[in-house]
Amino acid sequence: MSGKTLWSIIFGLVIINCFTLGFFLSKNQGVIPVSNDPQTSETIATIGDTSITREQWMAELETRYGKDTLKELINVQVVEELAKKYDISVSDEVIERELATYKSMYNSLDEEQFGNEENWRDQIRYSILLEEILTRDVSVSEKEMKDFYENNKDLYNIDESYHLSHIIVKTENEANQIIRELNGGSSFEALALEQSIDEFTANSGGDIGFVSKDNEYVPAAYLEAAPKLGKGEWSEPIQVDTGYAVLFLHEKLEGKTYSFEDVKGQIRRQIALEQMEGTVSVEPLWEELGVTWFYGEKSEK
Incomplete structure (x- = not known):
């Protein structure tokens, strides 16, 4: 085995x-x-x-x-x-x-x-x-x-990883509106449930789990933005194939051997x-x- x-x-x-x-x-x-x-x-x-x-x-x-x-x-x-x-x-x-x-x-x-x-x-x-x-x-x-x-x-090698959630909307204006609502105290999870067009993650509040720095299944822009975020912070609008995303960092997992x-x-x-x-x-x-x-x-x- x-x-x-x-x-x-x-x-x-x-x-x-x-x-x-x-x-x-x-x-x-x-x-x-x-x-x-x-x-x-x-x-x-x-x-x-x-x-x-x-x-x-x-x-x-x-x-x-x-x-x-x-x-x-x-x-x-x-x-x-x-x-x-x-x-x-x-x-x-x-x-x-x-x-x-x-x-x-x-x-x-x-x-x-x-x-x-x-x-x-x-x-x-x-x-x-x-x-x-x-x-x-x-x-x-x-x-x-x-x-x-x-x-x-x-x-026994743990890659540097980021626990991320995202909200995807169709336009940059909608993404900026999401950010204004977040700045006003709205819940990221609630906004994802209500407004994200990503059917695979919306029902889980936008949660996409832990993503390693070499993950090939998320947009490269996510991996560029995630290291710049602090825990509990969200990104500026990020252009993706289906529109614009707002990214949220729950936790960073340091790489370790x-x-x-x-x-x-x-x-x-x-x-x-x-x-x-x-x-x-x-x-x-x-x-x-x-x-x-x-x-x-x-x-x-």
């Missing part, structure tokens, strides 16, 4: 851990059972002569999502307890490095869907702790790690996980802490 493939798998596992709860909250959208009988608990909705009580609502939430939500809570606590037991920790420096790598490889971290960056940091920390716990007894030689690094150096020592721990985990050839899962660890829960003594596989 190549380093790039394994990296993608590990990132995917982080995403799964991050958004399992969101998945369960988005599926099985049925009708909440209601009753015409008087309820002693608080009424939270009425439809004609029918009421929905807080008790009904909570019971339905537990029926649909309770088991999976509880499992996620248990998993987090199991990882925390075992990390303490084995004296495993994750530094802020490591978390920030992995966050930067995710940004550079996967464009934008969609805050509406995935939560803010603090949530991402929490999930990265959780994922690393879990991997360290699972691989703590796996032996990986220095030579294996150095060979992996030499063969996959491109994984990580040394072997910088990423040695990450490489060890990657190789160890590949050797294990198993699923990165918390549930096999439940027995070590004697976990019991509402749905039985241990997790159902």
Whole structure:
């Protein structure tokens, strides 16, 4: 398995851990059972002569999502307890490095869907702790790690990148009007939703994600303008094929090359996980802490 493939798998596992709860909250959208009988608990909705009580609502939430939500809570606590037991920790420096790598490889971290960056940091920390716990007894030689690094150096080079949004309109006068509204305090995202003619980004507030300095899929003028912007600043009108654009800089990601020592721990985990050839899962660890829960003594596989 190549380093790039394994990296993608590990990132995917982080995403799964991050958004399992969101998945369960988005599926099985049925009708909440209601009753015409008087309820002693608080009424939270009425439809004609029918009421929905807080008790009904909570019971339905537990029926649909309770088991999976509880499992996620248990998993987090199991990882925390075992990390303490084995004296495993994750530094802020490591978390920030992995966050930067995710940004550079996967464009934008969609805050509406995935939560803010603090949530991402929490999930990265959780994922690393879990991997360290699972691989703590796996032996990986220095030579294996150095060979992996030499063969996959491109994984550890982060290009200078810019998190950009844009608003595209047909004329320069319209672009200047956008700038006047921004100067007057209007939201860039709201203006993009209302006025941008770029159908691919308008609905996301004009967000085009992280763009590296050698990106071939955005106008060259964007890459000339972006370095001149400060965080939270917008550009003058930029002529593009479909009209004129106003560019907004959310964040600049400095280019960096990580040394072997910088990423040695990450490489060890990657190789160890590949050797294990198993699923990165918390549930096999439940027995070590004697976990019991509402749905039985241990997790159902």
